[in-house]
Amino acid sequence: MVKINFVNHKGETQTVEAEAGSTVMEAAIRNAVPGILAECGGACACATCHVYVDDGWKEKTGGPSPMEEDMLDFAFDVRPTSRLSCQIKVSEELEGLTVTVPERQA
Amino acid sequence: MAETIKTDALIIGAGPCGLFAVFELGLLDIKAHLVDILDKIGGQCAELYPEKPIYDIPGIPMVTGQGLTDSLMEQVKPFGPTFHLNEMVETIEKIGDPLFRVTTDAGQVFETKVVIISAGGGSFQPKRPPVPGIEAYEGKSVHYAVRKMETFRDKEILIVGGGDSALDWTLNLQPIAKGVTLLHRRDDFRAAPHSVEQMRALVKAGKMQLKLGQVTSLEGEGGQLSAAVVKGNDNATFKVSCDTMLPFFGLTMKLGPVGNWGVQLENNLIPVETSAFETNVPGIFAIGDINTYPGKLKLILSGFHEGALMSQKAHRYIYPDKRLVFQYTTSSSSLQKKLGVG
Numbered sequence A: 001m002v003k004i005n006f007v008n009h010k011g012e013t014q015t016v017e018a019e020a021g022s023t024v025m026e027a028a029i030r031n032a033v034p035g036i037l038a039e040c041g042g043a044c045a046c047a048t049c050h051v052y053v054d055d056g057w058k059e060k061t062g063g064p065s066p067m068e069e070d071m072l073d074f075a076f077d078v079r080p081t082s083r084l085s086c087q088i089k090v091s092e093e094l095e096g097l098t099v100t101v102p103e104r105q106a
Numbered sequence B: 001m002a003e004t005i006k007t008d009a010l011i012i013g014a015g016p017c018g019l020f021a022v023f024e025l026g027l028l029d030i031k032a033h034l035v036d037i038l039d040k041i042g043g044q045c046a047e048l049y050p051e052k053p054i055y056d057i058p059g060i061p062m063v064t065g066q067g068l069t070d071s072l073m074e075q076v077k078p079f080g081p082t083f084h085l086n087e088m089v090e091t092i093e094k095i096g097d098p099l100f101r102v103t104t105d106a107g108q109v110f111e112t113k114v115v116i117i118s119a120g121g122g123s124f125q126p127k128r129p130p131v132p133g134i135e136a137y138e139g140k141s142v143h144y145a146v147r148k149m150e151t152f153r154d155k156e157i158l159i160v161g162g163g164d165s166a167l168d169w170t171l172n173l174q175p176i177a178k179g180v181t182l183l184h185r186r187d188d189f190r191a192a193p194h195s196v197e198q199m200r201a202l203v204k205a206g207k208m209q210l211k212l213g214q215v216t217s218l219e220g221e222g223g224q225l226s227a228a229v230v231k232g233n234d235n236a237t238f239k240v241s242c243d244t245m246l247p248f249f250g251l252t253m254k255l256g257p258v259g260n261w262g263v264q265l266e267n268n269l270i271p272v273e274t275s276a277f278e279t280n281v282p283g284i285f286a287i288g289d290i291n292t293y294p295g296k297l298k299l300i301l302s303g304f305h306e307g308a309l310m311s312q313k314a315h316r317y318i319y320p321d322k323r324l325v326f327q328y329t330t331s332s333s334s335l336q337k338k339l340g341v342g
Helices: A024-030 A066-072 B016-027 B043-047 B065-079 B164-173 B193-204 B256-260 B300-318 B333-338
Strands: A002-007 A013-018 A050-053 A082-084 A097-100 B005-012 B032-036 B082-085 B089-096 B099-104 B109-117 B123-126 B156-160 B179-184 B209-221 B224-232 B237-241 B244-247 B251-254 B284-286
Touching: A002 A024, A013 A024, A066 A082, B005 B016, B005 B300, B016 B032, B016 B043, B016 B065, B016 B300, B016 B333, B032 B109, B043 B065, B089 B256, B109 B300, B123 B256, B156 B164, B164 B179, B164 B193, B193 B209, B209 B237, B209 B244, B224 B244, B284 B300
Parallel strands: A002 A097, B005 B032, B005 B109, B032 B082, B109 B284, B156 B179, B156 B244, B179 B209
Antiparallel strands: A002 A013, A050 A082, A050 A097, B089 B099, B099 B109, B123 B251, B209 B224, B224 B237
């Protein structure tokens, strides 16, 4: 299992365990992390699982694909560290990954 | 106002479960009208993932959202359902036993013996940008849709977004507006390349402006916008003067007016019993993602099953004196006749 930290807009951290091969969004939904809606269920089709990847992790998570960039247009307050969490695959390499959940998705 | 439409069944939501309900009702000689807030048939399948694969429809190893919608449309063709798109059901009023008067936001009134709510996650509504105080401008100077182009004649318009809606309205409104500024967070556009080219040509000719960044606040008074404050991609802030703003950030699912329909709700879902998926109001059924019961799975195949059982009970309301004989489409000549294959 891989530990992932979700920080909400108030700065509170919730740490959850994710299975390698699943996605960061799935880890959030399974553990009822507030602020991750994932309306489309992980099809990269809705931009309601938007997160900011914390500094220092961007290299390991990689950047958004062109399709993900297109969907990020529907998100709000998009920053250079913005990702859709359904498109971040969990691996052992991401142990301790910290992402911040925006104040709102939609 | 349009004339009242009298029907046996009114289905709210034209997604896969609503469409298959047309089939199951049709086999029992029940005609249906469908109302959907989207401008197209297929619900989430058509709006969220038309080109994405679905792997768990029994007997179909893989089909796309649009593919499933198209197949269902072919399957229900013999039953001639009537669609009312771009309309949202606002009220349901019980006027008989059971008989309901249903009214949409377009003023259409239905009188129907049964109502089937197959509204999935609720209604798709435009996303509201998280700009502080934007509510005060909505409907006055901030609009999420263009109903009548004339409303925007001689306006100083700020259009926000990078998809087809944003680009199409930029191109359509530019000739009649006083000025048009298109604002997008990056210099790449999802919209059709042809529209993007036309937009760039207009910018080059000095007929409109293109800015990159995201709106952070609005300026104005009494609901009348005077400028939008924008954070550019270099983090510098600038102002765009405008008297009208049209944000196009796609759609999101909101429960919508379901709460006013008189059916019981539980965590934004409609509890039903599992022999006919009827709500607490006799004659109103709920099938698909919008219902809940012990063991509920939000799968399209579950919604299909729910539609089949719902139809049996609906038949009892619509034809109280007719005995319902259970039949198979494979062997029943009367069902095959209805399907136009007998």
